[in-house]
Amino acid sequence: MNIKTNLTTDEVLTADTHLIQSFADLDLLKQNDARTVIVGAEGAMVRDSEGNELIDGIGGLWCVNVGHGRKEIIDAITDQLTQLDFYSTFYNFTHPAAAALAEKIAALAPGHLNSVYFSNSGSVANDSAVRILHHYNNRLGRPKKKKILSRIGAYHGSTHLAMAMTTPGYSEGWDTADSLVHHLKSPHYWREGDGMSEAEFCDTLIDDLKQTVERLGAENIAAFIAEPIQGAGGVVTAPDGYHARMAAVCADYDIKYIADEVVTAFGRLGHFFASQDVFGHTPDIITTAKGLTSGYQPLSATIVSDDIHEVISRPGGMFLHGMTYSGHPAAAAAGLANIALLEQEKIPEHVRTTGKLFEKTLKGLGDNEIVGEVRGSHFMMGLEFVKDKSSKLAFTPEDAIGLKLARATQKRGLIARPLGNILILSPTLIMSEAQIGKIGDILQESIEEVAASL
Structure with missing residues (x-):
């Protein structure tokens, strides 16, 4: 049996209609533009079916500690x-x-x-x-x-x-x-x-x-x-x-x-x-x-x-x-x-330094008007967004703030995980200082864009 692997994006999405995806709005996924097809990965990066290189900001799903493609x-x-x-x-x-x-x-x-x-x-x-x-x-x-x-x-x-x-x-x-x-x-x-x-x-x-x-x-x-x-x-x-x-x-x-x-x-x-x-x-x-x-x-x-x-x-x-x-x-x-x-490769030991840099970089985003709290430790971080900082007033589900931010970051080359009013980052543990800095820049630009649109 020959299995075709070089499918186009449309062919994958057509086949994907038979796949029940985890923790998803299955009705929303009926729209092709709601899904992303990941076709390759190396190091801290993944590649989608349209050829876009993306920082894997969620490590697959809290998973890829040593990075992708380790021979x-x-x-x-x-x-x-x-x-x-x-x-x-x-x-x-x-x-x-x-x-x-x-x-x-x-x-x-x-x-x-x-x-x-x-x-x-x-x-x-x-x-x-x-x-x-x-x-x-x-x-x-x-x-x-x-x-x-x-x-x-x-x-x-x-x-x-x-x-x-x-x-x-x-x-x-x-x-x-x-x-x-x-x-x-x-x-x-x-x-x-x-x-x-x-x-x-x-x-x-x-x-x-x-x-x-x-x-x-x-x-x-x-x-x-x-x-x-x-x-x-x-x-x-x-x-x-x-x-x-x-x-x-x-x-x-x-x-x-x-x-x-x-x-x-x-x-x-x-x-x-x-x-x-x-x-x-x-x-x-x-x-x-x-x-x-x-x-x-x-x-x-x-x-x-x-x-x-x-x-x-x-x-x-x-x-x-x-x-x-x-x-x-x-x-x-x-x-x-x-x-x-x-x-x-002493990866846990390196995380004690690079993970703290990642934590510091993300906590530096706390001055943004819609960022209520930046929390977590090392390469396990979350940003919670609020309508009003002083009262900690939450966005409503209809605001879809997390999803809007995740789309904004992906457009700029970073996969982040939306969870209601929270954006989660749990990247691979082999992140370089330059990649950490880029994540910070993408998040800052994305937060500014979404805040301006509210």
């Missing part, structure tokens, strides 16, 4: 496929690539997190964390200890359970496993601080956790799940000390702490894992995906503590959780090659 990863995948194309880490079978990657991840992970379960997405990694903890509590004779605490503004995935743990705004018109999940207050100080100091606001968040635990009963709560920085919920950073304090309260109540590092791991904040090195605590479970293979293959990992593994591996029970593609050889090979590049 080392492509060759590792190809070599693995010629040796062992597929075998699942199922029942009593394993293979060298999955075993080696699990060992490497355990070596990089903080503290006592030494056991790794592989799946194929961040959503499934978070589902797996919950299922594993439910099984853990069953084995300890605590069948009621099943509820999960999440937060307003969280994003933990799009499967039925992961979406329940995600901020309610993402599930409008959809059903989720709501009965299992309770949402704590948003940690967004700029929006929710109400005249308090940041320290006082942090105190209210800790009190909210304690009061919720007392109301629901610690004997009914399995875990608290939190992103080090909330990603698709708006790039929200919690107050200083928040994560370590939340972890301490959870430990006091025997509630496990799941750190969703699907976005933050593998260099985006300047370290392989952010929980301990950036935020000062070691969780009971870390979930990761995206940067694990830099998006070259679909792979995620649920990394669990020695305590949890000891219980679920006791005699007399089966681990009845599995995915066909768990530890896929090609995906594992991609992960190993990706980690090797991150280490050899």
Whole structure:
């Protein structure tokens, strides 16, 4: 069978009418000019079907940490496929690539997190964390200890359970496993601080956790799940000390702490894992995906503590959780090659400098009249736009401010992600100073253009 690959833009868009795209206005996508066809990529850049070179300001989707077109990863995948194309880490079978990657991840992970379960997405990694903890509590004779605490503004995935743990705004018109999940207050100080100091606001968040635990009963709560920085919920950073304090309260109540590092791991904040090195605590479970293979293959990992593994591996029970593609050889090979590049080229270390330059460049846009807040850290940034700075009055959905800005930046050569009134930037981690400066210039010009049109 011959598959035509040199399609014109119109041919791709015609074929694309059969594709259901994620998190999209499917009605709007019926218009051809609402879609962009990406056909090539190299380094920090992508190319569309019309020949336009664009800075990949979203890293594919928080993903391409080492940049596009890395031959080392492509060759590792190809070599693995010629040796062992597929075998699942199922029942009593394993293979060298999955075993080696699990060992490497355990070596990089903080503290006592030494056991790794592989799946194929961040959503499934978070589902797996919950299922594993439910099984853990069953084995300890605590069948009621099943509820999960999440937060307003969280994003933990799009499967039925992961979406329940995600901020309610993402599930409008959809059903989720709501009965299992309770949402704590948003940690967004700029929006929710109400005249308090940041320290006082942090105190209210800790009190909210304690009061919720007392109301629901610690004997009914399995875990608290939190992103080090909330990603698709708006790039929200919690107050200083928040994560370590939340972890301490959870430990006091025997509630496990799941750190969703699907976005933050593998260099985006300047370290392989952010929980301990950036935020000062070691969780009971870390979930990761995206940067694990830099998006070259679909792979995620649920990394669990020695305590949890000891219980679920006791005699007399089966681990009845599995995915066909768990530890896929090609995906594992991609992960190993990706980690090797991150280490050899000291990419996380470089991010501590270039990421801070990126953060400073974007925060310099805060003087614009419609920029309410610039937030985030390193190569994980968000700009929130407002009608009025003093009152923080938000634009309405009809204003479509994020979409207008994303179109303005793309016209100038930068892909940015619109999210309501927010524009998200999460580029590759190999950005040069010149590219960072260009992003700043494009954003400034785009903000001025859109502000003038309002």
